[in-house]
Amino acid sequence: MSAHSTSERPQPLIVGAGPAGIRAAQALVAAGLRPLVVDEAPACGGQIYRQRLVPDGRSSRDLYGSEAAKAEALHRDFAALDGKLDYWPQALLWNLRDGRADIMVAGTSRQVAHDGLILATGATDRTLPIPGWTLPGVFTLGGAQIALKSQGCAIGSRIVFLGSGPLLYLVAWQYMKAGANVAAVLDTAPFAAKFNLLRGLPLFPAIVLRGMRMTAELKLAGIALHYGVGDVRIKGSDKVDAVAWRKDGLEHRLACDGIGYGLALRSETQLADLAGCRFAFNQRDRALLPKHDAAGRTSVPGVYLAGDGAGIAGADAAERAGERAALALLQDRGLPHDPTRAATLEAELARIGRFRDVLEAAFPFPAHWVKNTADATTLCRCEEITAGEVRAAISRFGVHELNRLKAVSRVGMGRCQGRVCGAAAAELLAHETNRGVEAVGRLRSQAPVKPVPLTLALAAQREAAE
């Protein structure tokens, strides 16, 4: 660094106040920097450690189960940073370019220059379209968890959880513990896939055992666990009233009025894209993701990734990746940093990465579903495009790249900008054109990353964060 003292430079900007963002902020503050943390939620914690909206008598243990101590530590540590950083809750960073961020707070957009950008944008649920998935009463697993955690609501009075991934069992268990009526858990993977978890025992025995305990408690509570379910159809005319599936050639049907559905998670990468980061295919997540090194450095100097937004690795990894990215930022600014700590964090992240491979084998993504997706099934719910319309567009226009498919079919063009349907559209396009999903590309992100009002006011001048 040269003539400029640190205080003359713009603040580092951290996007997201979940486990990654909190740990990143903490490390930057510890080094004497004053970051700006922006987050869409009203309170810190991210999705996994989301806080309830109003005190309702539930304890941390009620809300976060075995992870209560971690949640409390994060909330407490972030609160302790008060006064040493700038924190904008309920703030939407909707555009990034040329080293400046456009951030909407209470209907006004401020343009903020930043020096060092840590993107801790997290993840949302990944789904594939199945008949009835847009019916009222169907929630993603993450959505079902938010309803419970944040508002103390259950998504139905007789609930089925459906899909794949560790969250499937966790949410089912949390609902059961909260006293909700869980009718069944439908796992898209065969039971045999779960034997892969044994390979995870030497890596993280406590996590594997906890998962087994949850499964056992679900069974003890009389909740049916079905493995290897396929051809799933959600039934109902104006809301969910049942779910049907096939297993081993036999038809099954179960009445329910709420469904939590998800096929693991997908990274939120729009801001990394707007920041100009290069992307590469990640086999484990079956997605094109922003490239980063073990420290979280992207292809763009000064832009760092941490947490699930960089590839799905879970909350424990997010805490470590947040701190690691902050250390990288300090190092790149020529500030004192702790290389031993950095090496420890990287080793722990690598270990979690190996465990993620195990989890992926135990909870495989049913990519093969798209070949049987019925033409009448809605694929893009924002724009109301069916799988059949997508197939017709692919053949009429001869497209084999995802942005071209978007251009000619409107898939991924609506309010969610493909965050909900993009993975499914990529899988379907890959299948229809007989290519690998890595070959069809990814939807290029455009601002605004989420809808903004036309009357959005522009703050009078570029403001620093104070």
Next chain:
Amino acid sequence: MIRRLEVDVAIIGGGLVGSSAALALRGMGFSVALLDKGFCGAQASGVNYGGVRRQGRPIEQLPLSQRAHAVWPRLRALIGIDGEFLRSGHLKLARDEADMASLEAYAEAVAEQGLDLELIGHNGLRERFGWIGAGVVGASFCPGDGHANPRLVATGFAAAARRAGVEVLENTAVEGVTRDGEGFALEAAGNLSLRSRFVINSAGAWAAPFAESFGEPVPLSRIYPSMVVTEPMEQVMSVNIGMEGGGIYTRQVERGNIVVGGERALPLNDPDFSRPRGDGAIAIMNNAAALFPGLRHAQAIRFWSGTEGAMPDKNPVVGPSGTTPGLIHAFGFTGAGFQIAPGVGEVLAEIVRGGETQTPIAAFSIGRFSKISARTGAGSGAGQNQEPHYRGELRP
């Protein structure tokens, strides 16, 4: 391994101009290769605003524009889809008396051109277009104009050309083109070696190096229009809207989304890509919300931009090369190419077939820049991905 191909006509650039020319030429029986460095219709032709508008064009463009006007209602027969073309009418708003006076002057100047313009005063506007807010004193209405979906039309022409037997070669950048004996030799990405009797340079914002390599440097620059689209709304506006003297332009698509353009975007590090500026997008959004009360509670869901080739006199280059027989140029539409392009395609095909066209295009001759001394010898190769650069003395 070198792949060889021999065709009557090689077209560089698979935008709406190139692909509509390809389709027309195929209809005349020519063999055609349509080459694009990326995907056909993915640049300016596919990401523009979508206005199908004659009103407001310079008078010298109107014969060509009228020719294109006849093509638009025939899209379904021509390319198998209607491209969401709506003959809604185009209403150009005046914010003050000076604007109104210039609308009146334009209407008088083009009275013989068949646009059927109707000047509407303040009261008429309130009666017929009550959804327009205060601050507009009058307007000029062109009932035969409209709008369409550029994403579908541009791609649709290329797809129809492919079905008609055109060799459509995407992701095939032309790396060099030379005049060679009776025809042309083109080298393209993927070890493609192509021979043709004719070459059409319809490479849009990337066209200048090809022209220059044949001794015809042109002052082609780039503009980056800036677009905002809202979520789907109930019907708010019934016509395609423009404003005298610039400002915003807006239309509502069949699905209900409202597209609003205005301002200029900025290129990214790779100048082939651009994105709107945040403050520019906000200005567009605020202007739209102020002008149309029905949009006050709308949400913007997406911005976009694109790369368009622009000429200093705002007229395109359309017509035969002045230096090289068999070479025909068509580029530089300066943000107003969408409506006119299908007409240009027909004209280009006629020039290939008979060396001339009945549609007057003299104003678009590349010769209007010929006082520029060409430093580059004719026939040297041009790189399509090469950034165009102009020396000061080359400006007309």
